[in-house]
Each structure stands twice: as structure tokens, then as C-alpha cells.
Amino acid sequence: MIEDAYSPRDLEQKWYARWLESDVFNRKISPDQPPHTIVIPPPNVTGILHMGHILNNTIQDVLIRRARQKNRSAFWVPGTDHAGISLQIKVEKELAEKGKTRQGVGRETFLELAKNWREKHGNIILEQLKKLGISCDWSALKYTLDPDYSRSVLAAFVKLYQRGYIYRGLRLVNWCPASMTALSDEEVIMREQHAILYSIKYEIVEKPGEFLIVATTRPETVMGDVAIAVHPEDERYRDLVGLHCWRPIVRESIPIIADEAVLKDFGTGALKVTPAHDAVDFAIGQRHGLPIISVIAKDGKLNDLTGPFAGMDRFEARRKVAEYFFKNGLLAKEEPYLNRVGYSERAGVSIEPMLSEQWFLRYPCVEEAKLAVREGFVCFWPKRWEKTYMHWLDNIADWCISRQLWWGHRIPVWYRKEGDRRDPRNWHVSIGGPKDPENWDQDEDVLDTWFSSAIWPLAVLGWPDEKAMETMGFDYFYPTEDLVTGPDIIFFWVARMIMLGINLLGDGEKVPSPKEIQRHIPFRNVYFTGIIRDNLGRKMSKSLGNSPDPLDLLDKYGVDGVRVGLLSMAPNGQDILFSEERVSQGKKLCTKLWNSFRFRQKNATEGDRTSLAAIVERIDENVLEADDWAILGKLLAAMEEFEGAMKAYEFNRAIQILYTFFWSYYCDWYIEVSKARRNATVFAVHDLVLRQLLLLFHPFIPFVTEELWHDHGYGTRFLAEERLETTEQLRGYLSGIGLENMQSLIGEVELIRELVMAVRALKAQFGLSSRRDVKFYFKTDPAARAIVNRHYHNVKYLLLTQFFSETEAALPFPACAVTLGSIYMDTADSLDVAAQERRLQIEIEELSRLIAINEKKLHNEHFLSRAPNGVIQGARDLLTENIAKKRELEAALLKLLTVRQT
RNA sequence: GGGCGGGUAGCUCAGUUGGUUAGAGCGGCUGGUUUACACCCAGUAGGUCGCAGGUUCGAGUCCUGUCUCGCCCACCA
Numbered sequence: 001m002i003e004d005a006y007s008p009r010d011l012e013q014k015w016y017a018r019w020l021e022s023d024v025f026n027r028k029i030s031p032d033q034p035p036h037t038i039v040i041p042p043p044n045v046t047g048i049l050h051m052g053h054i055l056n057n058t059i060q061d062v063l064i065r066r067a068r069q070k071n072r073s074a075f076w077v078p079g080t081d082h083a084g085i086s087l088q089i090k091v092e093k094e095l096a097e098k099g100k101t102r103q104g105v106g107r108e109t110f111l112e113l114a115k116n117w118r119e120k121h122g123n124i125i126l127e128q129l130k131k132l133g134i135s136c137d138w139s140a141l142k143y144t145l146d147p148d149y150s151r152s153v154l155a156a157f158v159k160l161y162q163r164g165y166i167y168r169g170l171r172l173v174n175w176c177p178a179s180m181t182a183l184s185d186e187e188v189i190m191r192e193q194h195a196i197l198y199s200i201k202y203e204i205v206e207k208p209g210e211f212l213i214v215a216t217t218r219p220e221t222v223m224g225d226v227a228i229a230v231h232p233e234d235e236r237y238r239d240l241v242g243l244h245c246w247r248p249i250v251r252e253s254i255p256i257i258a259d260e261a262v263l264k265d266f267g268t269g270a271l272k273v274t275p276a277h278d279a280v281d282f283a284i285g286q287r288h289g290l291p292i293i294s295v296i297a298k299d300g301k302l303n304d305l306t307g308p309f310a311g312m313d314r315f316e317a318r319r320k321v322a323e324y325f326f327k328n329g330l331l332a333k334e335e336p337y338l339n340r341v342g343y344s345e346r347a348g349v350s351i352e353p354m355l356s357e358q359w360f361l362r363y364p365c366v367e368e369a370k371l372a373v374r375e376g377f378v379c380f381w382p383k384r385w386e387k388t389y390m391h392w393l394d395n396i397a398d399w400c401i402s403r404q405l406w407w408g409h410r411i412p413v414w415y416r417k418e419g420d421r422r423d424p425r426n427w428h429v430s431i432g433g434p435k436d437p438e439n440w441d442q443d444e445d446v447l448d449t450w451f452s453s454a455i456w457p458l459a460v461l462g463w464p465d466e467k468a469m470e471t472m473g474f475d476y477f478y479p480t481e482d483l484v485t486g487p488d489i490i491f492f493w494v495a496r497m498i499m500l501g502i503n504l505l506g507d508g509e510k511v512p513s514p515k516e517i518q519r520h521i522p523f524r525n526v527y528f529t530g531i532i533r534d535n536l537g538r539k540m541s542k543s544l545g546n547s548p549d550p551l552d553l554l555d556k557y558g559v560d561g562v563r564v565g566l567l568s569m570a571p572n573g574q575d576i577l578f579s580e581e582r583v584s585q586g587k588k589l590c591t592k593l594w595n596s597f598r599f600r601q602k603n604a605t606e607g608d609r610t611s612l613a614a615i616v617e618r619i620d621e622n623v624l625e626a627d628d629w630a631i632l633g634k635l636l637a638a639m640e641e642f643e644g645a646m647k648a649y650e651f652n653r654a655i656q657i658l659y660t661f662f663w664s665y666y667c668d669w670y671i672e673v674s675k676a677r678r679n680a681t682v683f684a685v686h687d688l689v690l691r692q693l694l695l696l697f698h699p700f701i702p703f704v705t706e707e708l709w710h711d712h713g714y715g716t717r718f719l720a721e722e723r724l725e726t727t728e729q730l731r732g733y734l735s736g737i738g739l740e741n742m743q744s745l746i747g748e749v750e751l752i753r754e755l756v757m758a759v760r761a762l763k764a765q766f767g768l769s770s771r772r773d774v775k776f777y778f779k780t781d782p783a784a785r786a787i788v789n790r791h792y793h794n795v796k797y798l799l800l801t802q803f804f805s806e807t808e809a810a811l812p813f814p815a816c817a818v819t820l821g822s823i824y825m826d827t828a829d830s831l832d833v834a835a836q837e838r839r840l841q842i843e844i845e846e847l848s849r850l851i852a853i854n855e856k857k858l859h860n861e862h863f864l865s866r867a868p869n870g871v872i873q874g875a876r877d878l879l880t881e882n883i884a885k886k887r888e889l890e891a892a893l894l895k896l897l898t899v900r901q902t
Numbered sequence: 903g904g905g906c907g908g909g910u911a912g913c914u915c916a917g918u919u920g921g922u923u924a925g926a927g928c929g930g931c932u933g934g935u936u937u938a939c940a941c942c943c944a945g946u947a948g949g950u951c952g953c954a955g956g957u958u959c960g961a962g963u964c965c966u967g968u969c970u971c972g973c974c975c976a977c978c979a
Contacts, residue, residue: 006941190976197979216979266978273979280977339978384906388974391905395975487974531973568927569914574907575972577914581928588941599938644918653916656926671938757945764945769933800936850923857922862959867921871960874922882923 001601002711006594008558008587011703016133024720025135027075029473036067036074037480039457039523040136041493042081042144043129045122046090049550051532051578052486053125054132055570058563058700059529059651060484061134065699066646067481068135069724075477076135077460079142080122084449085179085346088407091117107406114407118145128551133559133702135720140472142460144452145409148468152459153452154412154431156504159464161429163508165364166401168357168413168422172275172282173400175354177300177314178347181404182358184448185397186491188342188351195341198322199268199333202228205244205253212237212245212256213332215267217339218277219325220317223250223306224295227273229284232258234269248330249321250307259284276355294355314352357422359402359411359445363496364503366393368517372498377518381527381649385487392491399496401448408446415441454496457522458504483523486531497522527649530575553583560701561587567651567700568659589659590704593697596667597708600686603678609687609713612725612733618684621737625677626745626790628685631670632734633746634661635689639727642696658696666693669753673794687712695724751784751820752791756798758816759823763799765839766814766827773800777807779888780821788820812899815840815892817885822892840893847886854879 019025038060043053060076067074091114092102102110122143142149160166173182198219201211212228225247230237237256244253261284262271275285276294285292297303302317304310309317325331342351370393372378373386380386402411414434419426428434433442455463457480462468469475479501485494501522506512512520553562565586570576608614638661645654666689674682691714698705698719706719715722731739759776768774776799778788785806788795796804813824814836854875857863864872 006939214979218979261977263978271979278977278979280979283977382907387906391975490974574915579914579928582914584941585927591941592939595939595942597938602938648918656916660926667939668943672936672943675936760944761946764933767932797936846923853923857959860959864959866959871921878922 001605002594002597002708004598006591006704008560008590008703009555011707012131012133012559015703015706016130019135019718019720020138022718023139024718025074025076026137026139027473027477028073029476030073031476033071033073035473035477035481036064036072037077037477038064038075038482038484039077039460039480040079041483041485041489042079042142042453042456043125044083044086045080045118045125045143046083046086047125049125049128051548051550051566052529053129054550054562055529055532055566055576056484056486057129057132057134058567059527060482061132061563061702062567062651062699063482063484063527064135065702065720068720069695069699069722071723073476074135075137075140075473077140077142078126078129078134078136078138079456079460080126080144081453082118082143082145082408082449084403084405084408084446085181087114087117088405089179089346091407102406110406131551131554131559132563135702140460144449144456148462148465149452149459150409151431151465152455152463153409153447155464156455156458156500157409157412157447157451158429158431159504159508160361160364160500163364163503165362165503166359167362168359168424168427170355170357170422171360171400172279172353173356173358174342174344175298175352175356176344176347176349177298177352178344178349179405180298182354182356182400182402183344183351184400184450186450187345189345190340191343192338193341195337195339196322197267197333197335197337198325198331200248200272200325201330201332202245202248202272204240204256205246207243211332212240212270213268214270214272215333216272217337218274218318219321220302220309220314221274221277221295222248222272222321223302223309224274224276224293225254225272226275226285226290226293227254227288228256229259229262229271229273230256230269231262231264232260234258234262234264236269248328249309249324250305257284257288259287277353279353282353282355292355296352296354298354300349300352358400359413359443361399361401361451363396363399363499365499365506365512366396368502368512369393369495369498371514372502372517372521375514375518377514377521378498378523379525381525385490385526385528388487389490389495392495399448401451402443402445403448404444405446408449409452411443411445411447413443415443417441450492450496453493454500455504457497458501463504479519479521480523481525483526484529485526487528488531490528494526525649530570532576532578548578548580553580557583557587558590558703560590560704564589564655564697564700568655570652586701589663590701592663592667593693593701593704593708596662596671597690597712599671600683600690601712604680604683605713607680607684607687609691610715612688612691612730615684615688615691616733616737618680618687619737620681623679623681624685624737626748627670627673627794628682629739629742630746630749631666631685631689632739633742634665635692636727636731636734639692639696639730643727655700658693662693662697672798676793676797692725692730695719695722748787748790751787751818752794755788755818755820755823756795758818759799759825762814762816762823762825766825768827773802775803775805775826776801777805777811777813777824777826778821779807779810779824784820810888810891810895812895813892815889816843817888817892819881819885822885822888824892837893837896840889840896844886844889844893847882847889851879851882851886854882 064074064076095101174185174188176183195217197215197217199213199215200219201213204210204212214228228245230241240256241258243256245256247254261280273281273284275282275290275292277296293305295303295306296314300314302309302312309320312320344351370390373389412429412431414428415421416426417439428440434440461474461478462472463474498521502512502517502520505520506516562583565583568586569579569582607618638657642654642657645657694705694709709715709719763774807824811824813826815822815824857875
């Protein structure tokens with residue numbers, strides 16, 4: 001027997017421990033089953049659990065549990081990410097508190113500290129994830145800095161280098177002066193900010209006393225100016241092109257040139273060209289063969305080429321240089337200006353475009369990656385993200401993959417000592433390094449963390465080590481089935497995994513065929529979750545303090561409640577407005593399920609429940625009544641709809657379907673009506689419905705379903721080992737006991753429901769307590785009478801009345817009309833005739849309106865000739881029904897008026 | 903500047919390829935401790951589906967325009 005009260009916490013601890021002990025989530029390579037693999041998006045080791053993790057991992061858990069139910073060999077690979085910059089910043093902060101720097105302690109000690117940090121804090125997030133009840137194969141846990149994973153990363157680098165996709169070059173990169181490293185374009189976020197647009201006067205060399213005015217937001221870079229550019233078709237400056245200007249401060253003559261990149265209508269139409277510190281300027285400089293003068297150092301301070309400003313921070317220098325121009329009469333104008341500036345998201349400072357030697361990846365298999373999605377080898381859910389993906393791939397630029405950090409995978413390149421590092425002949429690229437290490441220096445830099453993430457689906461399955469691949473079942477489990485992630489990392493992660501998967505698994509020589517692409521893609525489906533927002537629509541973040549602590553929520557509502565509540569508010573790929581109310585509803589659902597079993601168990605509990613067949617065996621088809629068939633029919637319909645929703649990854653709809661079936665039809669109707677018929681067959685029907693409900697709900701609410709399953713004797717195996725019967729299989733079982741005859745019986749139940757609800761409403765409308773026993777009279781034709789008779793006990797029970805009898809004529813009582821006929825309520829004493837008259841008038845008017853609509857339709861030639869038969873018949877039926885109801889109400893009204901007159 | 907998404911009941915959202923009278927939960931109000939459940943039951947009010955056109959027998963659904971909110975991308979210094 002189950003406990004009276006549902007207390008989630010006990011169940012959670014008990015079952016998760018048992019599941020893990022039994023290895024029920026561990027992968028099994030079984031060739032007779034199709035595989036279903038999911039790789040977790042590795043959370044940061046520096047992270048703590050937030051609502052996004054709960055959503056994301058619950059969805060994965062639902063998918064993987066469903067896969068098991070459908071007889072797939074499921075494998076969910078967990079793991080974590082080393083979080084390069086983010087962890088390095090944390091360790092540096094700890095050092096700073098002790099007055100130390102990473103350079104001070106040296107690389108080796110620093111890495112030791114980082115490792116310790118990770119060991120201390122890195123598993124917190126995993127322990128938190130486990131609380132969610134997620135069914136990963138923990139024996140396959142991977143970490144991006146594990147030795148074998150690291151070898152995979154280096155192998156990928158070497159392979160891509162050998163295939164000509166990786167090169168080293170001097171390029172303008174996004175430099176973060178705070179963390180002192182280059183960043184990829186994707187790591188730079190544009191922010192609007194209030195700046196000042198300065199108009200600076202440059203004296204023309206050939207025309208002393210005449211000035212060219214240039215607008216800039218960055219006066220501190222003038223010392224790096226190498227030209228002034230104007231648009232070739234700009235009439236104002238045509239005569240000046242070819243002449244020169246005096247560069248102020250570090251005085252030098254620089255040319256005035258013409259370039260199409262200059263916008264005529266911005267500022268004065270003249271641009272100062274600083275190739276070392278601006279992307280547009282760099283391009284102009286390249287086109288015109290201009291020199292490159294860097295004036296800002298890696299720490300964001302002005303270097304010694306800046307004369308009096310050397311050593312000054314870039315922002316201070318900006319003000320000071322502007323001041324200098326003002327004092328020297330070179331500042332023509334100064335105006336407030338709103339512009340966009342790139343920021344390093346992690347470090348929170350504005351990035352500096354800077355010329356620097358870095359390693360780059362020219363993306364391989366860009367076209368193939370597009371084809372994979374276009375052809376549906378990889379499906380995006382929702383589909384619209386394909387556009388974002390395609391657009392990025394269409395405008396793709398090489399990826400700066402080197403980082404000037406220590407925490408990460410050190411670049412597997414060695415340079416010959418004393419050799420020129422820019423000359424590839426002095427390079428050695430391999431996983432293990434050169435045989436004579438004493439003659440070489442390894443590159444100091446590490447790889448972008450996203451580079452290691454880009455091979456996640458390959459590396460967790462052992463690639464490229466053949467033995468490891470065999471152990472992990474690479475050939476069996478790859479490609480993976482579902483990837484669940486946020487659309488914000490389409491570029492960072494999803495697209496890169498697709499490109500690298502296709503390239504690295506291919507031979508790298510000939511163009512891969514569509515078949516090969518299909519085999520080499522890392523996943524078949526990508527489900528993009530929404531972003532969780534608070535009830536004001538703001539992104540949930542620690543700094544805003546608007547995010548509930550997920551652990552508190554789990555505590556308060558139980559894991560199952562949070563899971564199902566959160567998914568029920570997650571519309572397909574739309575952002576999610578978080579509501580604690582919905583989470584609470586999730587818990588209520590679990591409680592209700594619990595209580596429905598209590599009802600079942602308060603009655604006789606005997607009977608074999610160990611299989612669907614055994615339960616069906618207990619059903620005596622001669623005892624079955626309309627209500628039984630109706631609930632079984634609803635179950636079939638709900639299952640069918642549920643399957644459709646799940647196939648489309650519409651989890652909120654799927655939950656809604658189960659919820660409505662369970663709550664409205666099963667609990668509110670079937671349990672109630674079956675209370676009058678407590679026989680073995682009815683309890684077998686309960687057992688059947690409850691069993692299927694547990695299976696259907698299990699992926700969403702694994703703990704409470706597991707508990708109830710075992711408690712009610714459905715089996716001794718874990719639900720993770722049970723298969724879910726398909727709708728067709730269930731239909732098969734029910735056909736065996738006469739399913740085919742049930743349609744008309746289900747229709748009867750609907751008619752009785754209509755009647756019961758109408759009469760309840762009638763009672764409420766007259767302010768009668770729902771407990772009050774009232775006499776009802778029922779007026780109808782013989783056929784309907786027979787139906788009512790068959791459900792007589794239910795009608796009386798549900799209306800809480802002892803008296804429900806026939807009448808041949810209209811009565812002077814409050815009345816309502818339903819499809820089966822009209823009902824009069826004997827209020828005996830206190831009848832407000834005027835109120836009843838008003839009510840009837842309103843209802844008659846409403847019916848008249850509906851009748852008019854349908855009559856108009858049915859008199860329309862075009863409607864009759866063009867609408868499908870079903871629709872026309874529907875309109876006819878409705879018309880007939882409404883006319884009948886109206887007639888009944890008119891009779892009731894007439895009777896009422898007659899009584900009033902006498 | 904380009905792209906994407908949303909605008910349906912007080913709130914959060916459903917609404918399949920156009921087809922019966924636009925739904926659910928929450929909240930509001932009314933009545934109820936009927937031996938599974940007050941984390942419950944019964945009932946009820948509340949909507950010109952952002953706006954304007956168009957296509958159609960029929961539009962929340964399709965087309966055009968428009969307003970508005972949000973997100974992403976883009977080298978106006």
C-alpha cells in the first residue's frame with residue numbers, strides 16, 4: 001500500500017540510488033536494437049546549476065527515457081568542459097587576493113592551482129545535475145582535459161593542419177586587454193555606448209594654413225595614423241587626393257588617399273586610417289600598401305611610439321589627446337555620439353582590434369555542412385533556426401583558435417630554437433612533439449575551449465583511437481540522435497561540430513558524397529530550447545537577482561514537479577516566461593497521480609497486473625459499460641495525439657494532452673462514475689489506464705511513476721527497462737474484447753456529460769447549494785429515454801439527486817435543453833419567475849443566432865457546392881439540434897408565462 | 903541596414919493542411935470537507951484573435967501593407 005501523503009524527497013533519493021546501483025542507464029551495444037545516443041552539452045566546471053540547465057537536461061532525459069521505452073539502446077553521455085578563460089580568471093583572482101600573478105608563480109604552478117580548483121569545484125555542477133534524476137551513463141563521464149580527450153583534441157588539430165585548414169598568420173584580431181588574449185569574432189558582443197565624436201583638424205602639407213577635418217571617436221590612435229582617406233567620388237576633396245597632411249603629436253607627413261570604403265555622408269567624409277587598430281582601416285591599408293603602426297600595447301596602454309602619452313591607459317589617453325587638440329586649436333568640434341563597441345563578454349571590457357600572430361582555422365566542409373541541414377540529414381527544431389545557421393555559414397570568416405592563456409590544450413606546435421617562427425620550415429606539428437625536444441620550443445598558447453568542444457560527439461566516443469572507439473561503440477552509437485541546446489550557440493558549437501564531424505571522419509581528399517555526409521554528421525536532430533525569462537520578460541541572471549535558486553525549487557516542489565512544470569511552460573522553441581505557479585502545478589499533478597492510486601488501492605487490490613495482457617485478461621467484456629469504453633477510447637486518442645506531439649518535440653503540448661486525459665477525463669469523470677460500479681472488470685480498467693499513464697508520464701516525472709509502478713505491482717523491473725506499448729498494440733488488445741462496438745457507446749457518454757453539466761449549471765444559476773437534493777423532471781423521446789436509463793445511476797449520483805423522473809409536458813420550473821431532451825428543476829418553494837424568464841430569453845436568443853448562421857450557410861449555393869460533405873453535414877446536424885433545443889426552451893418559457901398569468 | 907520571432911480572456915499560453923458555437927491553466931467570483939485528493943470538486947464571468955485591406959462559400963489560420971515588443975547579424979570611423 002502506498003503512503004497517504006506524497007513526499008517527493010524520499011522517493012528521489014531512494015530511486016536514484018537504486019538506478020545507479022543497477023547500471024540500468026549504462027550503454028549496451030546490442031545489434032538487434034537501434035541505438036539512440038545523446039551527448040550532453042558539457043556544462044562549465046565553473047558553473048552552478050541554473051534554470052536553463054534544468055530545462056535543457058530535463059528535455060534530454062525525457063528524450064532518452066522515451067528512447068528506452070521504444071526499445072532503443074539508449075546512451076546518454078555526460079561530461080564537463082574545462083572553461084578556459086572563465087576558470088583562468090577565477091584562479092587569477094585567487095592569486096591576486098594573495099598579491100600574486102600568474103606570471104609570478106609560473107606556468108607549472110599555475111596549472112597545478114587550476115587543476116586543484118577544478119577538482120574542488122568542478123563536480124558541483126554534476127552533483128546538482130544528478131539531483132534532477134537524469135539518466136546518463138555515468139561510467140562514460142568525460143572531461144575535456146582528460147588525457148584521452150586531450151589527445152583527441154590534439155589529433156584534430158594535427159589532422160586539420162595536415163589537411164591545410166590550420167595556418168598561422170599576422171592578422172587583426174579581437175584583443176581582450178583584460179585577459180590579455182585574442183578572442184574569436186563570436187566571443188565579441190556589440191554594445192551600444194555613449195561616446196564623443198571628435199572633429200580633428202589635420203593641416204595640409206602642401207597648403208600650409210589649410211586644414212582637413214576628420215571625425216573620430218578614437219583620438220588616442222592618431223599616432224598610428226598612416227593616411228587620410230576620402231571617397232573617390234567626393235567632390236569636396238577631389239583636389240586634395242594625392243596631397244599630404246601633417247599627423248599631429250608624432251608629427252609626420254601622411255598621404256591623402258581615395259578609397260571606396262569611406263562613407264561620404266559620415267562626419268566630414270574624411271577618415272583617418274589607422275590600420276593597426278581598426279578593421280576597415282586595416283583593409284584600406286592593405287589595398288594601398290600603407291605601413292602599419294601599432295600604438296596600443298597588449299595591456300591596453302599606449303606604447304612608446306606615442307610620445308608624451310606613452311604608458312597611459314587607452315581611455316585616459318583618449319581624454320588627454322582630445323585635450324591636447326583643444327589646447328592647440330586642432331579640435332573643430334566635439335559632440336555626443338551613440339556608437340557600438342565590441343566587448344569581451346567574459347572580462348567585461350571593450351576589446352581592442354589588434355595586429356597579432358595567431359593560429360587560424362579556415363573552416364572545412366562549409367558547403368557540406370549546409371547540405372547536411374538543407375537535405376535534412378540534420379534537422380533543426382524549430383526549423384527556423386536553419387536560416388540563422390545558413391546565414392552564418394554564408395558569411396563565414398576564419399576562426400582564431402589560439403588563446404594567450406595557460407589553462408587549456410596547449411597548441412601541439414614546436415618551433416626550432418633560434419629559428420624564425422614565421423617560417424613554416426621551422427615548425428613541428430604533432431601530437432607527441434619532436435624527437436629532439438631540446439632543440440625546440442613549444443608554442444606557449446592554448447586552443448580556444450570551443451575548439452575542443454567542437455569535437456565533443458567524436459571524442460566522447462573515443463575518436464580517433466581505434467581501440468577506444470571499439471570500447472565505446474563508436475560505430476554503433478555514432479551519429480548521435482538528439483542534441484539539445486540553446487540557439488545562442490548555433491555558431492559557437494552546433495555549426496562547428498557539424499563541419500568538423502564531416503571533415504574529420506572523411507578521408508580529407510575527395511569531396512564527400514551525400515551518403516558519407518549523412519554518416520559523418522554528429523547528430524540527426526538539434527532541439528533548440530528557449531531562453532528562460534522572468535515574468536517581466538528579462539533574461540534570468542545572477543546580477544539581476546531575478547532567478548530563483550533551482551535547488552530551492554527542487555526542494556519545495558520536488559524534482560518531478562519542477563521537471564513537468566517547467567516543460568509545461570516551454571512552448572516549442574519560444575522563450576519561456578518563468579512562473580513558479582506552473583512549477584507548483586507540476587507538483588499538484590504528481591500529487592493527483594498519487595491520490596488516484598490511493599483511490600484504486602482503497603478498493604480491492606487483487607488481480608494480476610504484471611503485464612498489459614494479464615490486465616486485459618481480467619476484463620469481462622460483458623460487464624463493460626459505455627463509461628469503460630469511453631475512457632479506453634479516450635486513452636487511445638490521447639496516446640495517438642501524444643505520440644504526434646513528442647515526434648514534433650512539442651513537450652508542452654504532449655504534457656497538456658496527458659494532463660487533460662488524466663485529470664479531466666480519468667479523474668473527474670471516470671473515477672467518479674465508476675464509484676457506483678466497484679466490480680472486478682471496472683478495477684481492471686482502472687489498472688489498465690493507470691498502468692499506461694505511468695508509462696506515458698514516466699519520462700517527465702520518473703520518480704513518482706517508478707514508486708507507484710512498483711507499489712501497485714505492475715512489475716519488479718525498473719521503468720527504464722519497460723517498453724511502452726504503441727497505440728496500435730493497445731488497440732490490438734482492446735479489439736480482442738470487442739473494441740469495434742464502442743463508438744456509439746462513447747457518443748452516449750458525451751451526451752450524458754452534456755446533460756450532467758447542463759443540469760449542474762442550472763442548479764448553480766439558481767443559487768442552489770450543490771449538495772441540495774432537488775427533484776428533476778426529464779422530457780424526451782423514447783430513444784433518448786433509453787440512453788438516460790442506461791446511465792440512470794450515474795446521472796443521479798453525479799447530480800446528487802434522488803429524484804430524476806419523466807414528464808410528458810413542459811413544467812413551470814427552471815429548465816435547460818440538451819441534445820437528449822429538456823430538464824426541469826423543481827425548486828418547489830422559491831421560484832423567481834422573472835429571473836427564469838430572462839435566462840430563458842437569453843438562451844433562446846443565442847440559439848436563434850446560431851440557427852440563423854447555419855441556415856444562412858445552408859442556403860448558400862456556393863457553400864453547398866464547394867464545402868466538403870462532412871462540414872455540410874455538421875452544419876445540418878447542428879441546425880437540427882439547435883432548433884430542437886430552441887423549441888424545448890420556448891415550450892418551457894410558454895409554460896412559465898402561463899403559470900404567472902394564473 | 904538585413905534577418906528571425908511574438909502580439910488570441912486580467913496573466914501565461916494552445917489553436918494541426920482555412921471548416922461546426924476560438925480553448926486550457928492560473929487568477930477573479932459563486933457553491934461545496936460526496937469514504938483518492940481542499941495540492942480537491944462543481945459552476946461562472948471574461949475575447950471586435952495588434953491594426954487596415956485582400957483572396958475564399960468560409961480567415962485567429964493564407965496574401966499585402968502597417969503599428970508594436972523582443973532577439974540575432976552587419977566595418978558609419
